[in-house]
Amino acid sequence: MPPNPWTSWPLRESLSREGLSAARVWIARVIRVLVVAGLMWTTLTGRAFSGWGLVAAAAGMAATVLVFRGFFRVTRARRLWPSVGLFFLLEAAAFGFASTGARTAAIVLWCACAITAMERLPLNVALPCSAAALGAYAAMNTGNWPATLTTTVGLALVGYVVRLDAEARGNAQRLLAQERAARAAEAETAALAERGRIAREIHDVLAHSLSAQLVHLEAVRQLIQRSTDLEADREQILERVVACRGMAREGLDGTREALSALRGDMIPIEDFLRRLTAAEGAQLEVTGERRTVSAEAGLALRRVAQEALTNVRKHAPGARVSVQLEYADGAVGLEVRDSGGRGAPAELAHSGSGYGLLGMRERAELLGGTLESGPDEEGYMVRLRVPA
Numbered sequence: 001m002p003p004n005p006w007t008s009w010p011l012r013e014s015l016s017r018e019g020l021s022a023a024r025v026w027i028a029r030v031i032r033v034l035v036v037a038g039l040m041w042t043t044l045t046g047r048a049f050s051g052w053g054l055v056a057a058a059a060g061m062a063a064t065v066l067v068f069r070g071f072f073r074v075t076r077a078r079r080l081w082p083s084v085g086l087f088f089l090l091e092a093a094a095f096g097f098a099s100t101g102a103r104t105a106a107i108v109l110w111c112a113c114a115i116t117a118m119e120r121l122p123l124n125v126a127l128p129c130s131a132a133a134l135g136a137y138a139a140m141n142t143g144n145w146p147a148t149l150t151t152t153v154g155l156a157l158v159g160y161v162v163r164l165d166a167e168a169r170g171n172a173q174r175l176l177a178q179e180r181a182a183r184a185a186e187a188e189t190a191a192l193a194e195r196g197r198i199a200r201e202i203h204d205v206l207a208h209s210l211s212a213q214l215v216h217l218e219a220v221r222q223l224i225q226r227s228t229d230l231e232a233d234r235e236q237i238l239e240r241v242v243a244c245r246g247m248a249r250e251g252l253d254g255t256r257e258a259l260s261a262l263r264g265d266m267i268p269i270e271d272f273l274r275r276l277t278a279a280e281g282a283q284l285e286v287t288g289e290r291r292t293v294s295a296e297a298g299l300a301l302r303r304v305a306q307e308a309l310t311n312v313r314k315h316a317p318g319a320r321v322s323v324q325l326e327y328a329d330g331a332v333g334l335e336v337r338d339s340g341g342r343g344a345p346a347e348l349a350h351s352g353s354g355y356g357l358l359g360m361r362e363r364a365e366l367l368g369g370t371l372e373s374g375p376d377e378e379g380y381m382v383r384l385r386v387p388a
Contacts, residue, residue: 006124010163014170015076015120036065039105057102064093064109068116075120087117087129091136098140110137111155118159119166130159209251211310215317216244269298270325273305277323280309288327293388300363300386301325301334304371307360308336308382316340319379331369332388340379360384 009015017025040061071086090113098106114133118126134152141148220240227233270286277284293301305323312321319338326333357373360382364371369386 007122009078009122010120010167011170011174012076012078013173014166015078020169035108036061039108042104053100057100060093060096061105064090067093068112071116072120080122080125083121084125084129087113087121091133094133094136103140106140107137110134110140114155115159115162118156119162126159126163130156206251209247209255211314212247213244213251215313216240216247220244269293269301272302273323273325276305276309277321280313280321282309282321282323285322285324286327287324290327293332296367297332297386297388300367300369301332301384303363304334304360304382304384305336307357311357311382312336312338312380316379328385330387331385333386334384336382337376338379338381 040058067086067089071083071090074082074086090109094106094109094113097103097109110133114130114137117129117133120126121129134155137155138148138152141151217240220237223233223237223240270290273284276282309321309323312319316338319340321336321338324333324335324337326335357371360373361371364384364386367386369384371385372381372383374381
């Protein structure tokens with residue numbers, strides 16, 4: 001429910017100096033100092049006060065300035081009854097000045113109270129308070145009723161205009177704060193999205209490389225553990241170690257490629273798939289009219305192909321694998337099929353983070369595409385389709 005404009009306080013930004021330029025703040029301070037100094041000079045140098053009366057008048061004016069500052073503070077804190085109490089204390093001070101002959105100080109105080117109440121109090125309180133101050137001012141100036149009435153109406157309009165100006169400034173400051181918060185949230189969302197992208201790149205590159213190394217290291221471990229003659233199995237162990245070293249080099253190349261992808265520099269998708277399938281012993285087929293795909297789509301195709309072949313190596317060792325890249329109207333597809341492994345997955349099936357299929361599906365959905373995976377005839381199938 002929107003706040004009631006009659007009973008609600010002005011915005012906190014309206015009651016503070018927030019949004020005011022330094023020049024405007026200093027000009028307002030100088031004007032207030034000059035007004036107070038002029039009033040004290042004209043009041044204390046006149047004939048109305050002398051002796052101890054002069055001291056009492058000076059103390060009264062100083063106390064009035066302090067009460068006025070207190071009125072500003074309690075209205076900024078939105079404390080209604082202390083604000084009303086201080087307002088009527090200022091009104092009483094104005095009557096005191098008027099009764100002792102300091103009419104100028106009383107008139108200025110009544111006018112200032114009327115304008116300030118209209119600016120800083122809720123309307124249902126500001127209107128009677130401002131009317132009381134302006135009524136007291138009009139009652140003290142009965143010599144020229146047309147001029148007094150015109151001045152009273154003018155002061156009421158000034159107070160209302162000042163209130164509108166303060167509310168406009170407060171609304172502007174609030175909108176500015178909301179815009180800054182929205183920009184901060186947008187920047188945080190972008191940072192989280194970029195972190196997610198980097199996390200996917202790290203996972204895909206490391207999972208592909210490290211799982212391949214794990215295959216050979218596990219084979220070496222089993223050879224060493226089961227062998228009764230290490231010299232006889234030396235060639236097989238050396239072959240596995242050399243293959244593992246090659247996988248490490250491929251991982252390093254993949255890391256460099258991931259960094260290039262993050263910078264937007266990537267080789268064509270077909271060249272990448274040819275290298276990947278040649279290294280994995282898979283068959284590659286390209287159909288459709290070949291064209292350049294976007295960096296995001298190309299990156300998704302690369303990572304899905306890597307992840308799918310990694311899963312084949314881990315869960316279906318020895319399987320025949322076919323990779324098909326299809327250029328369609330408005331989209332590009334990738335299909336990876338295996339014929340089912342002839343070897344036991346053993347410990348290799350449990351390596352990795354378990355993030356593979358989830359990460360591939362997330363990549364597809366972020367681009368507005370689809371990813372399907374599941375058993376297919378003898379083996380397993382992964383099919384990706386993304387707009388391109």
